[in-house]
Amino acid sequence: MKELDYWNRLYAQNKNVYGKAPSLVEACLSQVHSGLVLDIGAGQGRNCIPFAQKGLQVKAIDISAVAMEQLKQRAQEEGLPIATQVADLACWPIEGEYDVIICTFVLHFLTPEQAMSLLIDIQAHTKRGGFNVFILFMDKGDLYSGDEQGFY
Numbered sequence: 001m002k003e004l005d006y007w008n009r010l011y012a013q014n015k016n017v018y019g020k021a022p023s024l025v026e027a028c029l030s031q032v033h034s035g036l037v038l039d040i041g042a043g044q045g046r047n048c049i050p051f052a053q054k055g056l057q058v059k060a061i062d063i064s065a066v067a068m069e070q071l072k073q074r075a076q077e078e079g080l081p082i083a084t085q086v087a088d089l090a091c092w093p094i095e096g097e098y099d100v101i102i103c104t105f106v107l108h109f110l111t112p113e114q115a116m117s118l119l120i121d122i123q124a125h126t127k128r129g130g131f132n133v134f135i136l137f138m139d140k141g142d143l144y145s146g147d148e149q150g151f152y
Contacts, residue, residue: 003109007064011044028100028131029054035099035127040089040118041106045071045082047133048102052080056100059083061092090114094125101126104135 025047035056039048042060044067052058052075060082062068068084075082090110094101101122107115126132 004063007062008066011064011067011070024135025050025102025104025133028102028133032056032100032131035130036096037100037102038094038096038098038125040094040101040103040122041109042071042084042102043067045074047104048082049074049080051100052082053078055081057081057083059085059096059098061085061087061089063088089118094121097125097127097130099127099130100133101130102133104133107134107136 029050032051033054037048037051037056037058039045039058039060042048042062043064045060048058048060049071058081060068060071062071062084063086065086068086071082072084074080075084089106103118103122107118110118122132
């Protein structure tokens with residue numbers, strides 16, 4: 001699988017691929033004081049680690065076993081409440097209800113049907129009054145340069 005090999009190589013070569021959490025995640029963090037967090041496409045955990053550091057229970061999902069192992073080790077070293085799971089989001093069903101669901105820079109890797117299914121699943125598994133954090137690439141602007149498979 002071309003995508004999986006790409007992600008595993010990227011994470012294996014760099015312990016902090018994407019840097020610190022985006023400001024949108026930080027804004028959500030200031031509003032949430034307890035509960036459960038799901039980070040979909042978590043990578044090395046830049047978005048979910050601040051929630052865990054604040055004491056929230058986190059579940060992190062990613063297709064890359066390398067990234068999930070790195071996050072698991074960091075969580076163990078720092079005593080953070082983060083559970084990791086390797087899964088292909090194209091066919092992974094969300095289980096449970098969450099106060100926060102984070103999905104940043106993920107949907108463009110899915111087909112339109114898969115993305116819509118995931119969005120519906122996210123909505124169905126967000127607790128009343130909960131938060132959904134999405135950051136997306138758009139089909140216009142400086143960042144758009146997708147190839148025929150949708151990779152940037």
